[in-house]
Amino acid sequence: xxxxxxxxxxxxxxxxxxxxxxxxxxxxxxxxxxxxxxxxxxxxxxxxxxxxxxxxxxxxxxxxxxxxxxxxxxxxxxxxxxxxxxxxxxxxxxxxxxxxxxxxxxxxxxxxxxxxxxxxxxxxxxxxxxxxxxxxxxxxxxxxxxxxxxxxxxxxxxxxxxxxxxxxxxxxxxxxxxxxxxxxxxxxxxxxxxxxxxxxxxxxxxxxxxxxxxxxxxxxxxxxxxxxxxxxxxxxxxxxxxxxxxxxxxxxxxxxxxxxxxxxxxxxxxxxxxxxxxxxxxxxxxxxxxxxxxxxxxxxxxxxxxxxxxxxxxxxxxxxxxxxxxxxxxxxxxxxxxxxxxxxxxxxxxxxxxxxxxxxxxxxxxxxxxxxxxxxxxxxxxxxxxxxxxxxxxxxxxxxxxxxxx
Numbered sequence: 001x002x003x004x005x006x007x008x009x010x011x012x013x014x015x016x017x018x019x020x021x022x023x024x025x026x027x028x029x030x031x032x033x034x035x036x037x038x039x040x041x042x043x044x045x046x047x048x049x050x051x052x053x054x055x056x057x058x059x060x061x062x063x064x065x066x067x068x069x070x071x072x073x074x075x076x077x078x079x080x081x082x083x084x085x086x087x088x089x090x091x092x093x094x095x096x097x098x099x100x101x102x103x104x105x106x107x108x109x110x111x112x113x114x115x116x117x118x119x120x121x122x123x124x125x126x127x128x129x130x131x132x133x134x135x136x137x138x139x140x141x142x143x144x145x146x147x148x149x150x151x152x153x154x155x156x157x158x159x160x161x162x163x164x165x166x167x168x169x170x171x172x173x174x175x176x177x178x179x180x181x182x183x184x185x186x187x188x189x190x191x192x193x194x195x196x197x198x199x200x201x202x203x204x205x206x207x208x209x210x211x212x213x214x215x216x217x218x219x220x221x222x223x224x225x226x227x228x229x230x231x232x233x234x235x236x237x238x239x240x241x242x243x244x245x246x247x248x249x250x251x252x253x254x255x256x257x258x259x260x261x262x263x264x265x266x267x268x269x270x271x272x273x274x275x276x277x278x279x280x281x282x283x284x285x286x287x288x289x290x291x292x293x294x295x296x297x298x299x300x301x302x303x304x305x306x307x308x309x310x311x312x313x314x315x316x317x318x319x320x321x322x323x324x325x326x327x328x329x330x331x332x333x334x335x336x337x338x339x340x341x342x343x344x345x346x347x348x349x350x351x352x353x354x355x356x357x358x359x360x361x362x363x364x365x366x367x368x369x370x371x372x373x374x375x376x377x378x379x380x381x382x383x384x385x386x387x388x389x390x391x392x393x394x395x396x397x398x399x400x401x402x403x404x405x406x
Contacts, residue, residue, distance in 0.1 A: 001386040001397070003376035006404050010231065015238045015399055017221055019043040019214035020247055021392050022177065025051050025072045026184045027212055029080055029155040032058075034207045037188060041214040041240070045392045047072055054091075055080070064090045069097060069321060069364060069391060072148055075105060078127060079152035082114035083159055087131030090119060096321060096364055098125050104142055105149040112136045112160075137162035140169055143197070146316060147174035150199070151181040157201035158190045168197040173316055176248025176290050183246050187212065216240045218249035220393045221270075222297040223370045225252055227403055228272050229259040230304045230377040239269035251291050258284050259301060280307060289313030296328060296371035299348055303332055304378045306350045315344035321391075322363035331372065334358045335379070354379045366391035376405045 024043040031037040032055050042048060051073040054065045058081055065081075067073040074093055081087050092098070103123035106116050112134045119126040137160060141150060150166060157164035172178070178199070182192045188210050191202040216239065224236050241250075243265040253263040253270070260278030264271040284302060288295050288311055295314055302309040317324035325346060329339040335358055338349040356379045362368040366388045373396075375381055389396040400406065 001384075002380070002382045003373060003400075003405055004380045005376050006406065010234050012235045012237070013402060015224070015236065015402070016240065017216040017238060017399075018045065018393065018395070020217040020219075021045045021047050021072070022180065022217070022219075023184065023214050023246060024048045025076060026151065026155060026181055027214065028052060028055060029076050030184065030188060032080060033156075033159050034188065034204075036207065036209045038209070038211040039214065040211065041216075043214065043217065043392075044394050046070065046390045046394070047392060051076065058084065058087060058089065062089060064092060067091065067093045067097065069094045071097070071100065071321070074100075074102065074125060075146070075148040075152045076155060078102065078105060078116070078129065079109060079156045081129045081131055082109050082116055083134055083156050084131035085133055087129065090126050090128050092119075092126035094364070100124070101145075102127070104145055105152060108139050108141045108149065108153060109134075111139055112164075134160055135162075138165045138167075140167040142170055143168035143172040144170040144315070145173065147172075147177040150178055154178070154181045154185065154192075154199065154201055158185065158204040160203060163203040164201050166199040166201075168199065171289075172197065174248065174290055174292065176251075180246040180248065215242055215245060215247065217392070218245060218247040218252060219293050219367075220370075220396075222249065222252045222294055223374060223396070224399075225256040225259075225261055225272065226297050226301045226304075226371070226374040227377065227405075228261055228274065229256060229301050230374050231274075231403075233274055236272040237266075237269055238272065241265070241268065241270045248291050249294055252294055252297075255286060255291075255294065255298060259305065280305060283308040283310070285310045285312075287313045292316050293367065295346065296324060296367050299328055299332065299346060300371045300375060302348055303335060303337055303350055303354070304375050306352055308350055309348045310345065311347075312345045314346060318343065320367075321365035322368070324365065324367070327361070327363050327365065327368055331358075331360050331368070334360075335375075356380045358382070359384055362386070362388050364388055366393065370396055373400055373405060376400075
């Protein structure tokens with residue numbers, strides 16, 4: 001998809017963004033455990049639809065469940081299926097999913113008593129899962145690789161006879177996502193204790209009938225922050241968002257103050273506007289240990305504005321849909337900038353004028369496509385395999401057209 005920018009580039013724009021994938025997928029597991037939980041405003045993303053199909057399939061005679069590229073569906077389903085007596089299934093995914101490690105979660109579940117075996121390569125999907133009742137109630141797990149492993153354990157914990165105590169070893173990565181999980185559990189009446197590196201989830205056999213409305217996705221709105229930062233002047237009103245959000249990526253509002261973007265909360269929406277006479281900094285330094293999914297967006301914003309940036313806390317990016325650190329370096333340097341990466345950091349040395357007609361590889365990674373799209377406000381470019389955005393934001397390109405990016 002070749003992108004260029006035609007008017008309008010300024011004005012007032014109103015959007016509604018699909019429900020949060022992260023919140024939706026947590027509640028879907030809880031709904032599978034407690035069927036009287038009613039969910040409204042679920043994400044329309046591929047990942048959420050894949051998880052819904054996986055949960056439906058687990059109730060039948062299906063011998064194989066394919067979750068494609070959906071990382072949360074793989075982690076959450078692995079834990080959930082392992083607790084269902086009588087289930088005998090192979091859980092598999094795309095070629096990239098079969099390269100993404102899951103050994104830490106599998107070992108933790110085995111410690112609790114789960115029956116999970118590797119079909120091909122040790123430590124990676126596909127997995128042969130035979131569901132059974134898990135009796136143990138205490139686990140220690142490394143917390144510096146993926147918060148989704150821990151979330152998967154937290155979500156099944158209420159269904160265990162004695163609940164679950166989790167000791168988190170090492171520095172905790174993406175802690176806001178664990179807090180999101182704890183708050184989701186608490187919102188349906190499950191008792192959770194979370195302090196420092198210890199989590200305890202109490203057992204629960206049933207809950208009161210409860211209806212939950214899913215907030216829109218903060219990761220997805222980050223691309224509009226990027227667009228506004230690269231535009232001359234405009235205002236965006238975007239719904240549905242809450243000031244006291246469960247989502248860690250709500251921190252994007254604070255980060256983009258560094259680019260002169262103001263966020264005003266109005267009932268269930270946010271109003272984004274530009275600070276008058278704002279002077280851009282020459283360099284931005286951020287630790288994104290709690291919000292690694294914002295790294296691509298912020299790096300590309302800095303590229304478009306000619307701002308040097310040094311981003312740290314990015315060690316989890318190497319095991320995402322692609323190795324995002326390597327991918328960012330490769331694609332950003334096509335525009336003429338210099339990028340230095342380590343295993344957990346990215347240092348961008350920008351250029352004053354961007355190369356045009358650059359072709360952006362997306363590596364089957366939705367965030368690569370969406371992060372680079374706002375650059376069309378500065379130079380013509382082409383996004384290869386643009387359909388990957390459906391993983392989290394199916395109507396992303398329609399929203400971009402409203403801003404004149406097409």
